Every structure is written in structure tokens, then in C-alpha cells.
Amino acid sequence: MNNPQLDTDGRLRHLLSIEGLPKKILNQILDTAESFVGVAEREVKKVPLLRGKTVCNLFFENSTRTRTTFEIAAKRLSADVISLNVNTSSQSKGETILDTVDNLIAMHADMFVVRHNQSGAAHFIAKHVPSHIHVINAGDGRHSHPTQGLLDMFTIRKYKADLHNLRVAIVGDVLHSRVARSEIHALTTLGVPEVRVIAPKTLLPAQVDKLGVHVFHDMKAGLKDVDVVMMLRLQNERMNGAMLPSTQEYFKTYGLTQEKLSYAKPDAIVLHPGPMNRGVEIDSTVADGAQSVILPQVTYGIAVRMAVMAMLAGGSGQVQGGQA
Amino acid sequence: MNNPQLDTDGRLRHLLSIEGLPKKILNQILDTAESFVGVAEREVKKVPLLRGKTVCNLFFENSTRTRTTFEIAAKRLSADVISLNVNTSSQSKGETILDTVDNLIAMHADMFVVRHNQSGAAHFIAKHVPSHIHVINAGDGRHSHPTQGLLDMFTIRKYKADLHNLRVAIVGDVLHSRVARSEIHALTTLGVPEVRVIAPKTLLPAQVDKLGVHVFHDMKAGLKDVDVVMMLRLQNERMNGAMLPSTQEYFKTYGLTQEKLSYAKPDAIVLHPGPMNRGVEIDSTVADGAQSVILPQVTYGIAVRMAVMAMLAGGSGQVQGGQA
Amino acid sequence: MNNPQLDTDGRLRHLLSIEGLPKKILNQILDTAESFVGVAEREVKKVPLLRGKTVCNLFFENSTRTRTTFEIAAKRLSADVISLNVNTSSQSKGETILDTVDNLIAMHADMFVVRHNQSGAAHFIAKHVPSHIHVINAGDGRHSHPTQGLLDMFTIRKYKADLHNLRVAIVGDVLHSRVARSEIHALTTLGVPEVRVIAPKTLLPAQVDKLGVHVFHDMKAGLKDVDVVMMLRLQNERMNGAMLPSTQEYFKTYGLTQEKLSYAKPDAIVLHPGPMNRGVEIDSTVADGAQSVILPQVTYGIAVRMAVMAMLAGGSGQVQGGQA
Numbered sequence: 001m002n003n004p005q006l007d008t009d010g011r012l013r014h015l016l017s018i019e020g021l022p023k024k025i026l027n028q029i030l031d032t033a034e035s036f037v038g039v040a041e042r043e044v045k046k047v048p049l050l051r052g053k054t055v056c057n058l059f060f061e062n063s064t065r066t067r068t069t070f071e072i073a074a075k076r077l078s079a080d081v082i083s084l085n086v087n088t089s090s091q092s093k094g095e096t097i098l099d100t101v102d103n104l105i106a107m108h109a110d111m112f113v114v115r116h117n118q119s120g121a122a123h124f125i126a127k128h129v130p131s132h133i134h135v136i137n138a139g140d141g142r143h144s145h146p147t148q149g150l151l152d153m154f155t156i157r158k159y160k161a162d163l164h165n166l167r168v169a170i171v172g173d174v175l176h177s178r179v180a181r182s183e184i185h186a187l188t189t190l191g192v193p194e195v196r197v198i199a200p201k202t203l204l205p206a207q208v209d210k211l212g213v214h215v216f217h218d219m220k221a222g223l224k225d226v227d228v229v230m231m232l233r234l235q236n237e238r239m240n241g242a243m244l245p246s247t248q249e250y251f252k253t254y255g256l257t258q259e260k261l262s263y264a265k266p267d268a269i270v271l272h273p274g275p276m277n278r279g280v281e282i283d284s285t286v287a288d289g290a291q292s293v294i295l296p297q298v299t300y301g302i303a304v305r306m307a308v309m310a311m312l313a314g315g316s317g318q319v320q321g322g323q324a
Numbered sequence: 325m326n327n328p329q330l331d332t333d334g335r336l337r338h339l340l341s342i343e344g345l346p347k348k349i350l351n352q353i354l355d356t357a358e359s360f361v362g363v364a365e366r367e368v369k370k371v372p373l374l375r376g377k378t379v380c381n382l383f384f385e386n387s388t389r390t391r392t393t394f395e396i397a398a399k400r401l402s403a404d405v406i407s408l409n410v411n412t413s414s415q416s417k418g419e420t421i422l423d424t425v426d427n428l429i430a431m432h433a434d435m436f437v438v439r440h441n442q443s444g445a446a447h448f449i450a451k452h453v454p455s456h457i458h459v460i461n462a463g464d465g466r467h468s469h470p471t472q473g474l475l476d477m478f479t480i481r482k483y484k485a486d487l488h489n490l491r492v493a494i495v496g497d498v499l500h501s502r503v504a505r506s507e508i509h510a511l512t513t514l515g516v517p518e519v520r521v522i523a524p525k526t527l528l529p530a531q532v533d534k535l536g537v538h539v540f541h542d543m544k545a546g547l548k549d550v551d552v553v554m555m556l557r558l559q560n561e562r563m564n565g566a567m568l569p570s571t572q573e574y575f576k577t578y579g580l581t582q583e584k585l586s587y588a589k590p591d592a593i594v595l596h597p598g599p600m601n602r603g604v605e606i607d608s609t610v611a612d613g614a615q616s617v618i619l620p621q622v623t624y625g626i627a628v629r630m631a632v633m634a635m636l637a638g639g640s641g642q643v644q645g646g647q648a
Numbered sequence: 649m650n651n652p653q654l655d656t657d658g659r660l661r662h663l664l665s666i667e668g669l670p671k672k673i674l675n676q677i678l679d680t681a682e683s684f685v686g687v688a689e690r691e692v693k694k695v696p697l698l699r700g701k702t703v704c705n706l707f708f709e710n711s712t713r714t715r716t717t718f719e720i721a722a723k724r725l726s727a728d729v730i731s732l733n734v735n736t737s738s739q740s741k742g743e744t745i746l747d748t749v750d751n752l753i754a755m756h757a758d759m760f761v762v763r764h765n766q767s768g769a770a771h772f773i774a775k776h777v778p779s780h781i782h783v784i785n786a787g788d789g790r791h792s793h794p795t796q797g798l799l800d801m802f803t804i805r806k807y808k809a810d811l812h813n814l815r816v817a818i819v820g821d822v823l824h825s826r827v828a829r830s831e832i833h834a835l836t837t838l839g840v841p842e843v844r845v846i847a848p849k850t851l852l853p854a855q856v857d858k859l860g861v862h863v864f865h866d867m868k869a870g871l872k873d874v875d876v877v878m879m880l881r882l883q884n885e886r887m888n889g890a891m892l893p894s895t896q897e898y899f900k901t902y903g904l905t906q907e908k909l910s911y912a913k914p915d916a917i918v919l920h921p922g923p924m925n926r927g928v929e930i931d932s933t934v935a936d937g938a939q940s941v942i943l944p945q946v947t948y949g950i951a952v953r954m955a956v957m958a959m960l961a962g963g964s965g966q967v968q969g970g971q972a
Contacts, residue, residue: 040756044700046728052368054396064732065751072702072755075728080370080399084388095599103389103598106622107396108364274751275743298754376692378720404694404723408712419923427713427922430946431720432688 004126012311014126014135017144018182023189030154032307033300039076040302049310050079053110057083058101058125059138060116065275066138069147069298070113073305077313082109101125105133111312112136119143134312136305139178147308148273149182151301153190155293156228158300159269163187169196169222169264170213172232172254172281173203179273180232184211198222200254219254223263231256231272234281247280257283261291269293328450336635338450338459341468342506347513354478356631357624363400364626373634374403377434381407382425382449383462384440389599390462393471393622394437397629401637406433425449429457435636436460443467458636460629463502471632472597473506475625477514479617480552482624483593487511493520493546493588494537496556496578496605497527503597504556508535522546524578543578547587555580555596558605571604581607585615593617652774660959662774662783665792666830671837678802680955681948687724688950697958698727701758705731706749706773707786708764713923714786717795717946718761721953725961730757749773753781759960760784767791782960784953787826795956796921797830799949801838803941804876806948807917811835817844817870817912818861820880820902820929821851827921828880832859846870848902867902871911879904879920882929895928905931909939917941 003020007013012025039047055074057067067083074081086100101112112129114122115138122137122144129135139145160166168187174180174197187195197208198216209215216222223229234250256270270286272294278284287294327344331337336349363371379398381391391407398405410424425436436453438446439462446461446468453459463469484490492511498504498521511519521532522540532539540546547553558574580594594610596618602608611618651668655661660673669677687695703722705715715731722729734748749760760777762770763786770785770792777783787793808814816835822828822845835843845856846864856863864870871877882898904918918934920942926932935942 042700045702045756046700052366052370052400054369054399064734068730068732068752069755071730072728075702075730076700080396082392082395082399084392086388096602099598099600099602102619103622104392106619107393107626108369108623274747276747278744278747295750295754298751299756302755376690376694376724378693378723404720406716406719406723408716410712420926423922423924423926426943427946428716430943431717431950432693432947 004123007131012308013131014122014137015146015308015312016122016126016135016137018146018149018186018189019144021146021189026150026153026186026189029150029304029307029311030157032311033150033154033303036303036306036310037300039306040299045076046078047076048078050074050077050110050313053077053079053313054108055079055081055111055113055309056104056109057081057113057138058086058104058115059084060086060097060114060118060121061139062087063115063139066115069301070136070138070305073302073309074113076302077306077309079111079309097121097125098128101128105129110134111309113138114140116140136308136312142176142178144182145178146182147301147305148179149186150308151297151304152179152183152230152271152273153186154300154304155271155297156269157190158296159293160227164191164193166192166228167194167196167226168192168228168230169198169216169226170230170232171198171219171222171256173234174199174208174232175203175205176235177232181205181211183230184213188212196222196226198254219256219260220263223260226264227268229256229261229264229268229270231270231282233273233275234277247277251280251283255279255281255283256286258285258289261286267291271297274298328447331455336632337455338446338461339470339632339636340446340450340459340461342470342473342510342513343468345470345513350474350477350510350513353474353628353631353635354481356635357474357478357627360627360630360634361624363630364623369400370402371400372402374398374401374434374637377403377637378432379403379405379435379437379633380428380433381405381437381462382410382428382439383408384410384421384438384442384445385463386411387439387463390439393625394460394462394629397626397633398437400626401630401633403435403633421445421449422452425452429453434458435633437462438464440464460632460636466500466502468506469502470506471625471629472503473510474632475621475628476503476507476554476595476597477510478624478628479595479621480593481514482620483617484551488515488517490516490552491518491520491550492516492552492554493522493540493550494554494556495522495543495546495580497558498523498532498556499527499529500559501556505535507554508537512536520546520550522578543580543584544587547584550588551592553580553585553588553592553594555594555606557597557599558601571601575604575607579603579605579607580610582609582613585610591615595621598622652771655779660956661779662770662785663794663956663960664770664774664783664785666794666797666834666837667792669794669837674798674801674834674837677798677952677955677959678805680959681798681802681951684951684954684958685948687954688947693724694726695724696726698722698725698758698961701727701961702756703727703729703759703761703957704752704757705729705761705786706734706752706763707732708734708745708762708766708769709787710735711763711787714763717949718784718786718953721950721957722761724950725954725957727759727957745769745773746776749776753777758782759957761786762788764788784956784960790824790826792830793826794830795949795953796827797834798956799945799952800827800831800878800919800921801834802948802952803919803945804917805838806944807941808875812839812841814840814876815842815844815874816840816876816878817846817864817874818878818880819846819867819870819904821882822847822856822880823851823853824883825880829859831878832861836860844870844874846902867904867908868911871908874912875916877904877909877912877916877918879918879930881921881923882925895925899928899931903927903929903931904934906933906937909934915939919945922946
């Protein structure tokens, strides 16, 4: 069975989900991203790697935040960026997704950044496109959001040199998270020996124990001696009906406060994918505190997206990025 | 009487409608487009012809699809592209169209790509602007959509070398089509000896017989031995009330299936302006079949738009396009 | 007390309001803008001053017109422009303004152009950002819209060489205007000896007499022998309830007609910030007449915005702008 994310030489062809990426590719992306961290600190934040390429942001679901990160990454690579918000246009004229994609390919689009509220949309498009076209999944339903997972791994690697003796806790709404499953997979693949999940039962998927994690329903026990705390966003907008008594109640039990954070190691770092619900899943003193690496995550997110785009377009990881 | 589309030296000044374009200019556009087909196949799909020029997409009616084609074309010519969706902004503050245009000219806009739901909007703007500003009609009501007509001509020329012995059938909703009239005019101007129109009476304009076409109401008779089948989109969103019994009924009688296509010549090509209503005016087996040139149309559409923009900005057709 | 608009060396750090800008800085902006007027008249309207910089249009209130002017200015400086319409996105997910700003800073945004319907929003953001980030106020509620004020000063200086013997009248809805107060301040700072305000009492703020202006309620007396007439837009959309009998009534008393304009000096110039309500605050014969400098205002607006951006990014005013 072919891996749809790799070409026949084993190089990255699409980025659809962290599941299925060999450890070698995962590390190659993270290593490549290192070189792009520096680009953003230059006087001229631009490299010519994607000059004359057309990157299409194909957003079937609105997300200014995610679109912005990919738009910035693509423009710093000197690509031409075309942003399409598809709900309002061709789709309403009855054109199928694949017709939209085929049209953009006929216009010589080189890369699609796909956001959709349905799981598998990016896979569906990737399966359809010819071999010189690349697809990046920018979030599909609850399923996957691999650049988020990658930037989390990159951030952890930046702050915790050796992943082989880390204890990592993922806290919150695992059930509705696009990333929790990918994080678990990535952490395990990269050699993290102990991954914990802390959440109420109602916010855990049925098969969570099969993912090789330790499940906790209590913050005190779950955070004990961890090196990394990965908070999840409470997906209010994805929850139909009342799985939770109230957000205040949630905060009391699972919201990350300085007090609860004190159960973790003193040098533990705190991650959050954003946008934060301050006072719901995380207290502002933690979000803005010394152990928070939430804004560095955003910075590294641009570097990771540039790395993925450069690898897809160039086919290799040794990009140096002279000035554009 | 002056031709508003030409300057005093007979060169293209605006592109408003195919009607009124001399055969020489039509051919010049098509010839210039040839050189841009190659640009899209380069590693770096960019030429510096419009560098430092400001192209304004002035869309009084939303059309992501059309805006995207012009945006891609302008960016590949290295122009700065400004997209304005005008319904939501100044117009709602009571500013007139011409005030909006005058303001953009005062900002040194060089070219307007105009989309409006009212016939004649682009002509109205073109009549108003000073001589160094250029207007391209990107669709005005039912009236005209000349780049669509041009890309169709380009596509036919690509597949059928000699236009002087072709039989072409235009099928479907001629009444509401922005392009049917332009197609007929262009085909006749370029020397196509026989143009047919196939449609139910309710979807034909009153004066259709005066356009020099053969009118058919039956697919079998109309498609007999044609070289080119130009399908029109069923403009559901433009039809008020029920001119049609049902889309299923329409498909049965006028939808292009492999069986109906077999009445045409074996090497007949099938065009469609998109977005397609699969299963309404065209069957998927035809749309995706060997005789379909629907996606090449899209590819050539970018080349044609680049050609028009380059001619308007540069005033001539001998553009070579060295690397940007 | 620090001036938030200046850095410790007295150079422009943010542009938030004209109030608080020293005369030296005001003149420096206007002088710098002179050099950018020429850029827009070049064949290639582009200079590389902001190449590789990321300018974020952060619009919490929609304004295509204003966004377009800043987008054009930034692109002519070769910046990468990211436009965010924030109502529809992160804000609706509950993220605070400062979280949005912090995220964009983490993505290495260099400059924010901020539009908000609340007074003080740009100041609030400016107070928050680190020292290498620059904020431009593109309009905050009724409070301020400094680039509009600056382009008005630039326009007056262009047409009336010596500001020290001018008589200037500001006419109309001073109460709801974003700019009237700034204009008054700027005119006084630049040495204009006589500033008049002409408006009905209901459209004047309570403390208007303390601004050092002469107040008139009658056009004939107020326009007598003035050199400059600055019309204000009647802010229909900001007026709740009926402060005015009717727009016809308003036009009769305060609308600028050729007849009323004849009270001013024969070489008086007429300004309007746009978009105009023709037939409400200004008659078309005046708007389009020989004394109108309304479109030159728009042209100079781009130059002024380029100047401000270049000064903020470069820290000085001696920008020459070789070709990009």
C-alpha cells in the first residue's frame, strides 16, 4: 500500500497528516524549519525559493488566522498567493470540489493549502491531483492539522533538547481537537517515552487508551513531574449541546492555573495552539507567564510552514535561502 | 464614430466586447497569447511586463472564479493587484461608480478589470477614464464577457488549425449567456463558415436568426457533423421563474451525452465555459472524456488574459517576456 | 510624560494622531511625501524601501477605501501586505485584540495599520507592542484619522505656498468627523493664522470655541475671503436619530454650491475627504469644478502614506527610493 504523502523516492509529496510520516521525514521537516527561523530575523525577510510559483489557499471553511500563517509563509518564500474562500463562490454555483481543483491546476497552480470542515478533504484532493502538484492539509474537521502538530514538536525540541526522557501531558478537549491525535503520534514517533492525556471522560474519544497514552482525569496527578504541558483549546464552536456543566466549572477543574502548573517540573513549558480562551482552559498568568512558549509556537509555525512548502516545491531539505 | 476599444492608431485601448474588434486585433490577441502559454510552463512563471503597474479588480458582483483568473494573470505579469469588492463598501456610503473610479485613478491605477451585473458598466467606465487608463470587461450582466470569448477562439484555433472550413454548434441557454453572442460574432469574424445554435425556443433571444446562425431545436440534427461543440452553462441563478420543466428534462433533451456527441464528427471537440452543472447541461463522461477541451480552455484563459493586459499596458503585441 | 508617537531620539515611532506631533515632525512627513509624489509618476511605480517587511492591515471595521490606499502605498514600497478583517475571525472565537496583535508580532509583522470603530484602539495597540513594531492609526471611531489630516495639509501646502497668511474654513459635520479636530490642530501648528468652522450648532462639539477657531453658523459670513474651504462628509451612518431636518434642507443651508463658493477668494481651493455625498454637502459643479482639489488629495494621500511608512520603517526622512 502506497503512502500518499511520499513520492516513490520516499520524499515528501503532500503533507496531509502526521500519521504516516516516517520519523526520518518528521526530523527532516524540523531540521529544515531551523534554517527558516533565521529568515524571519533578517532585515529582508524573503527568500526566492518559490518565486514564480502559485500557491492557492483553498479555504472551504473560514479561518483568517490559519490563512494568514500560510500566506505569510508563502510570501516570504516569494510565491504568488491566491486566496479562495470557496463557500461563497463556485460551490454555490454547484461546481464540485474536484472541478474547482482541476480548474486551478489548469491555471498552473503549484500547491494547495486546503482547509475544510470535513475530515479527509485534503486527502481526497491529494489523491486526485497529478504528481507535480502538492497538497498541504490546513485542518480538516476534527481529523488533522499537521502543521500545528509539527510546530508543536519543533517548539518542544527547541526548549527540551533531548526528547528521549520527556514526560508530556496533553490537557483538555481531546475529543474535538484537530491536533491531539497527531501530537500523540508525533511524540511517540520522535521517541518521547511518556505521553499523558488529562481530560474529563466526556471530552475523550472512545479508543483513547489504544493510543499508547496514560489517561488521567485529575490535573494534580496528571501534571505531576511533567516536562511539557500541551493545552488544547476548548472547542466551544464544535460542541453541540452541553457536554460541560459550564466554562467556569471547567476552568475550576481543568483550567491551567499557576497553582496547577506547580505540580509539573519547575522548568516545564506550556503550549497552546491558539486562539486561547483565557479564563476557560488557561489562566492569563500562565498564558503570559515565564513558562509559556505560546508565542514562540506562532513564530516557529511560520518557519515550519516555510519548510514544508520549500520541501514540497524543491523536493529536498537542503534549502539555504539566499536573499530574494 | 469612434471605436471606444481602439486608440487613434488603431491599437487596443480597452477590451469591452468582441463586437467591434477588427479581425486584425482579434488575431493579434490570439497570437500574443501564444507566447504566454509558454510562460506558465516555465519553472518561474513570471515576466516583468507589468512590474510597478497597479491593476484594480473592480468587482461590483462577486465572482471568485473570474477574479482568480485575472489575479493570476496580473501577478504572472508582475503587476500589483488590488481587489475591490465594491458592493460592501463605498457604494453603500453613497459614492457613485465614477467617483470610485476617479479615486483609483488618482491613486495611479493603470488598469481596471470590471465585473458588474449591469450591461454596459465597463463601457460606461471606459468612456470616462483618461487615455492612459485601460479597462477590461470581466462580465457585465448578460451582455459580454470578451476574455471568455477570446479564450474559446484560442482553444478552437489550437485544436482545429484552419477555421475556414469548420462547423461549430453552440448549445444551450443562449438567452442568458454572457458569451454566446460574442462567440457567434468572433467565429464569423475569424472566418468560420457555419455557426449553429441549438436550444429550446424559451432559451433563445428574439433576434437570434439575425445573427447569421442556423437555429436548431434538436440535438441530433444540430450536432450532425460539427467539428466543435460549445456548451453553455445553464444559468440557474439568472432564471426567474420556470422557463424549464426541470433540469432532468433539460438534460434528457439538451444535455450533452456520449450518445448525442456521436452525431458530431469523430474528432469534434467539446468546450464549456465553466462552472459546469454536471448532469444538467453536460454528462460527466463527456466533460471528462477524450473530446473535452474544457480544462485546456482554463489554461489558455490565463494566457489570453495575460496577452490582453500586456497589449493594453505596452501598446503592442511583440512582447517577449524575459524573466522577471 | 512620554510622547507615544516618538522614540527617545525624537523620531516618529507610531502615527496615532496629529495632536502631539511636533511641528518639525509634521514638516518632515510633508517633505518626505514630496519625494514619493514622483514615484507614482514613474513607469515602474515601486521602490524597495520596505522589501521583505510585513505590513498588516488590521481592520476591525470594514473600509475598502482606506484599506486600498494603505495597500497601494505598502505595495509600492515593496512590502508584503497581509489584510485581516478581524470581525469575522479570531474575535468571534473569543480571542482578545492583544492576543491577535501578539500573534502577528510573533509572525514577525513589522507594521500595523489599524482601523477600529472605537476611539483609542490604535493607541491601545501602540502602547502594547515592542519598540521595533510600528502602528499607524487608519481611523478610530470619531477620534482621529491622521493620514487624512496630513494629506490635507500636504494638499494645502502644494496649492498655497505660504501657510502664514491663510484663512481656512472647515465646513460641516464637525461633531462626527474623525478629522476636523486634527485639521484644526495641524493648521494651527503649521502657522495658519485664521481657522474658521462653519456648521449648525447641532453638528458642533460642545468645546469647539476652546480649539482657537472662529465659529460661524452662516456660509456667507464664514466663507468670506477664505483661501481654503475644507468640506466635511455628512456622516449619515454615524448619526443616530434626526439631528437634521433633512439632507435637502442641509444642502440648502450648508451645501457648497458655486454661489456660496463665490464668497471665498477667487483662487480659493476646495477639499473633501471623500466619499462625497453629492447634492448633500457639496454640489457636483463644485466637486468637479476648477477650484476642486479633491482628486489631488487622493493622489497625495498615497504619497503621504508611503512617506509615513518609510519613515517608520527606516527611522528617517532622507529616503530616496531607487528603483525596486
